[in-house]
Amino acid sequence: MQNGVEENILSSVWIKAEAERLGFSACGFAKAQPVDEGHRQFFHDWVQRGLHADMTYLERNMDKRSNPACLVEDCRTIISVALNYFPKTFIPAHQPQISWYAYGRDYHEVMKEKLQALLGTIQKQYSDANVTGRCFCDTAPIFERYWAWQCGLGWIGRNKQLIIPHAGSTYFLGEIFLNQQVDQYGIPMNDHCGNCMRCIEHCPTDALTLHKGLDARKCLSYLTIENRGEIPVEAASKMHPYVYGCDRCQQVCPYLKFAVPTHEKDFSPTSELLSMDWSSWKELTQESYQRVFKGSAVKRAKYPGLQRNVHALSIAEKRDDDTFNMDES
Ligand code: SF4
Numbered sequence: 001m002q003n004g005v006e007e008n009i010l011s012s013v014w015i016k017a018e019a020e021r022l023g024f025s026a027c028g029f030a031k032a033q034p035v036d037e038g039h040r041q042f043f044h045d046w047v048q049r050g051l052h053a054d055m056t057y058l059e060r061n062m063d064k065r066s067n068p069a070c071l072v073e074d075c076r077t078i079i080s081v082a083l084n085y086f087p088k089t090f091i092p093a094h095q096p097q098i099s100w101y102a103y104g105r106d107y108h109e110v111m112k113e114k115l116q117a118l119l120g121t122i123q124k125q126y127s128d129a130n131v132t133g134r135c136f137c138d139t140a141p142i143f144e145r146y147w148a149w150q151c152g153l154g155w156i157g158r159n160k161q162l163i164i165p166h167a168g169s170t171y172f173l174g175e176i177f178l179n180q181q182v183d184q185y186g187i188p189m190n191d192h193c194g195n196c197m198r199c200i201e202h203c204p205t206d207a208l209t210l211h212k213g214l215d216a217r218k219c220l221s222y223l224t225i226e227n228r229g230e231i232p233v234e235a236a237s238k239m240h241p242y243v244y245g246c247d248r249c250q251q252v253c254p255y256l257k258f259a260v261p262t263h264e265k266d267f268s269p270t271s272e273l274l275s276m277d278w279s280s281w282k283e284l285t286q287e288s289y290q291r292v293f294k295g296s297a298v299k300r301a302k303y304p305g306l307q308r309n310v311h312a313l314s315i316a317e318k319r320d321d322d323t324f325n326m327d328e329s
């Protein structure tokens with residue numbers, strides 16, 4: 001009984017099947033309870049050390065981050081879903097690169113539509129149960145990878161990505177905080193990184209460490225996207241061939257071999273993006289930026305941020321000509 005009302009227990013199998021029908025690659029369930037003290041403490045220490053760089057929003061809302069009930073009062077279950085973004089078509093290797101996740105339409109929008117659709121179909125199926133929920137994708141203080149792990153989707157690798165066994169790590173994560181229980185909950189998965197250190201060894205800026213995790217101040221993803229200041233010269237010298245983001249710690253992960261191309265048409269790059277050579281990046285105007293990156297997650301960096309990235313790359317690599325060849329570096 002909840003508030004004197006007979007409760008329904010929702011079918012986890014049925015919800016998983018609906019999630020799959022909507023295009024999600026994985027779906028799992030965790031009981032809404034406070035976050036493990038160990039995980040909470042690690043995050044607290046990480047922030048205290050300043051490893052979150054200028055992302056000051058990470059310093060706030062620790063109560064909500066640590067307890068789903070502080071975010072959604074009547075939350076009983078967390079549904080975690082994963083949406084594949086591994087590209088079907090790649091930007092040619094001799095051209096400037098952007099992170100795979102940003103190839104297509106902004107994932108926040110795509111994920112939001114799919115999560116709302118999943119919630120809607122659950123409400124329709126259990127119309128007598130007063131199902132309510134809230135959908136999230138990078139939109140609230142939530143330990144998303146932690147909950148995906150709790151839901152049994154995979155484990156958090158040394159590259160700080162959620163790794164799904166036999167599927168890799170190129171997934172967007174989303175959550176529904178639901179006011180109902182389901183009949184079966186996930187079991188957190190053991191870590192399968194084993195003795196592998198490839199992501200740590202191949203990070204060009206030494207941003208990954210075994211015990212402290214990610215140092216965002218050194219990470220090229222942070223420095224070229226979230227960062228609003230200059231890119232330190234030392235880090236800029238490691239950017240090539242990326243002009244936005246960095247995928248190296250995913251690319252070297254042995255679990256990437258399980259990745260399959262996404263079926264999500266919205267994540268396909270446009271022909272214009274695929275054809276952007278070094279001179280197109282250097283000559284990118286505000287107008288062409290608005291056109292090429294309309295509805296794209298690349299806009300997170302904003303036009304001045306992209307210009308800064310191009311400038312940093314050109315200075316570091318002394319790229320004042322029109323060539324941009326992987327073999328040169
Ligand atoms: S995204 Fe690039 S810079 Fe950041 S941790 Fe991974 S490999 Fe290192």
Ligand code: SF4
Pocket residue numbers: 157158159160192193196197198199200249252253254255
């Ligand atoms: S590269 Fe190795 S250590 Fe890093 S996340 Fe993948 S399996 Fe784990």
